[in-house]
Each structure stands twice: as structure tokens, then as C-alpha cells.
Amino acid sequence: TGLLLALANLDPAPESVPINALVPVPGTPLGDSDPVPPLDFVRTIAVARILMPTSHVRLSAGRETMSDETQALCFLAGANSVFTGEALLTTPNAAPSRDAALFADLGILPESAP
Numbered sequence: 001t002g003l004l005l006a007l008a009n010l011d012p013a014p015e016s017v018p019i020n021a022l023v024p025v026p027g028t029p030l031g032d033s034d035p036v037p038p039l040d041f042v043r044t045i046a047v048a049r050i051l052m053p054t055s056h057v058r059l060s061a062g063r064e065t066m067s068d069e070t071q072a073l074c075f076l077a078g079a080n081s082v083f084t085g086e087a088l089l090t091t092p093n094a095a096p097s098r099d100a101a102l103f104a105d106l107g108i109l110p111e112s113a114p
Helices: 002-008 038-051 068-077 097-106
Strands: 015-017 056-059
Touching: 002 038, 002 068, 038 056, 038 068, 038 097
Parallel strands: 015 056
Antiparallel strands: none
16 A cells, blocks of 8 residues: 555656556566455555546556456456556456456446557
């Protein structure tokens, strides 16, 4: 929450706040880390939304391993954006077809990139 507080105190507030779920990569310092429990991740999204109501709170790295239910809770908690495409910097991204199916199930209409 310290980082979220620091971001929330910026003037102006950040336009975009990507929230990553750790993707442990073997051989790296956090390679043996346990995943963040899904409800803790959802709470992080909710805190970001409350602290930064005008920012795009983006689901970022780690979505590929999240259940649709966890992602749905993230949207209900205030996430309003995702990163799309084949890969992020070091991890794969959710497949566009999976995103389309999830958005259709949730009644979410994607907006076009600027």
C-alpha cells in the first residue's frame, strides 16, 4: 500500500496505474515466491481505485494465470483497463480470444486504444 499511497499523492494523479501479480521466474530472486492470494490482489485493485479515482487502474502481468473469476472480481473492485498483446516485458499476456470471451461474459465493451 505504500507505493499506492505515494502514487496517489502525486499531483497530478497518474493517468495509468498498472497492477501486476507476481509471476515467479525460476532463477530470479523472487523465483520461489508464493503467488499473492487472489482476494489480496483484488483488495489491491480496490485500494488503487479508491485512492486514484481518475486513473486507469490496469490489470497487467500475471493475468494469464488468473482465473476468470479473479479477473471479474478485479473489474468489480475498480480495474478498468488491461494490457493486451502477445507479451509484456518478461511474461506472456492473456490471449486476445480469452479476453474477448471474458469481456463478453461480463458485459464489458472494450474501448479503442487512443
